[in-house]
Amino acid sequence: MPVTHATGIGPVPTAAPKLAPNVLDLFSLKGKVASVTGASSGIGKEVAIAYAQAGADVALWYNGNPKAVETAAMLEKEYGVRAKAYKCPITDSAAVEATTAQIVKDFGRLDVQVVNAGVAWEAGPMIDVEGHDEWKKVIDIDLNGAYYAAKAAGRVFKSQGTGSLIFTASMSGHIVNIPQMQACYNAAKAGLLHLSRSLAVEWAGFARSNTVSPGYMITEISNFAPKDTKQKWQQLIPLGREGNPRELVGAYLYFASDASTYTTGADLIVDGGYCAP
Structure with a gap:
C-alpha cells in the first residue's frame, strides 16, 4: 500500500515529475527500457516495434514462437536501440522471475512492463466442454501468467522507485461477446481490469498500472473464428471492421x-466503438 500520513488518513502525496516542455518529448521513450510479453506476433510485436521507434531499448518475451528473435535483431538494426528476445513460459512463475531479473541485469533497469501474452477460448459454451483442461489453460496464461509478470516487474519498480505496468485486457472484460461463447476468456480479462486498478492503488507510491482493452483485431488470436462469425462481429462494430494492431x-x-505520469488505474478501450452503444 502507499505510505500513509502519521494520522493514517490518505496517502502521502508523491512528488510531481519534471516534465519536458514540448509535448512530443513527453511521448519519447529515449533512455527507457521496455519489456513486452507475447512479443512474437500480433499486438505484442507491434508494441515492441513502436517502443523502439520511440527510442526505448526493448526486451521481447516469447515461448513457442521464436520470431521474436528476428524482431529483436531488426529493431537493433533499424532503430539503433538495444533489443533482445527472451524465451520464457509465462505460466512458470520461477521462470518469469528469472527472466525479469535477467532483463534488469542485461539492460540495467526496467521502466515499462507490458503484460500482453494470452490465448483465446475456442472450446465453445462452458457447460458443453468435457473436463477442465481448457479452462485451466486460458486462466493460467491470461490471468495467472499476467499476475506472475506483474509481480516480478512490481518488485523491480519498487526498488527503483518508478515504473509503468500495462496489461493487455480486452473489451471482453467489459461486455459479453456474441455470437461466440467464451465465458472463460471474458472472466480472465475482467480479472485483469480489476487487478490493474488494485495495483494502481497498492503501487501508487512508486509505479503506475493501466490497461489497454482492444476490440476485435486482425491478429492470430482471432484466427479460430470462421468468416461468418467475423461478419457478425463487423455488424456490431460502429466502424464496421476489425482493427489493425498498429492502431493500438x-x-x-x-x-x-511521461505523457501519462498522472494516469494510473485507467483503461483505454480501442474497439472501433463496440462498447459505446
Whole structure:
C-alpha cells in the first residue's frame, strides 16, 4: 500500500515529475527500457516495434514462437536501440522471475512492463466442454501468467522507485461477446481490469498500472473464428471492421511515456466503438 500520513488518513502525496516542455518529448521513450510479453506476433510485436521507434531499448518475451528473435535483431538494426528476445513460459512463475531479473541485469533497469501474452477460448459454451483442461489453460496464461509478470516487474519498480505496468485486457472484460461463447476468456480479462486498478492503488507510491482493452483485431488470436462469425462481429462494430494492431500502439505509448505520469488505474478501450452503444 502507499505510505500513509502519521494520522493514517490518505496517502502521502508523491512528488510531481519534471516534465519536458514540448509535448512530443513527453511521448519519447529515449533512455527507457521496455519489456513486452507475447512479443512474437500480433499486438505484442507491434508494441515492441513502436517502443523502439520511440527510442526505448526493448526486451521481447516469447515461448513457442521464436520470431521474436528476428524482431529483436531488426529493431537493433533499424532503430539503433538495444533489443533482445527472451524465451520464457509465462505460466512458470520461477521462470518469469528469472527472466525479469535477467532483463534488469542485461539492460540495467526496467521502466515499462507490458503484460500482453494470452490465448483465446475456442472450446465453445462452458457447460458443453468435457473436463477442465481448457479452462485451466486460458486462466493460467491470461490471468495467472499476467499476475506472475506483474509481480516480478512490481518488485523491480519498487526498488527503483518508478515504473509503468500495462496489461493487455480486452473489451471482453467489459461486455459479453456474441455470437461466440467464451465465458472463460471474458472472466480472465475482467480479472485483469480489476487487478490493474488494485495495483494502481497498492503501487501508487512508486509505479503506475493501466490497461489497454482492444476490440476485435486482425491478429492470430482471432484466427479460430470462421468468416461468418467475423461478419457478425463487423455488424456490431460502429466502424464496421476489425482493427489493425498498429492502431493500438498509441495507447501503449501513452501509458509507457511521461505523457501519462498522472494516469494510473485507467483503461483505454480501442474497439472501433463496440462498447459505446
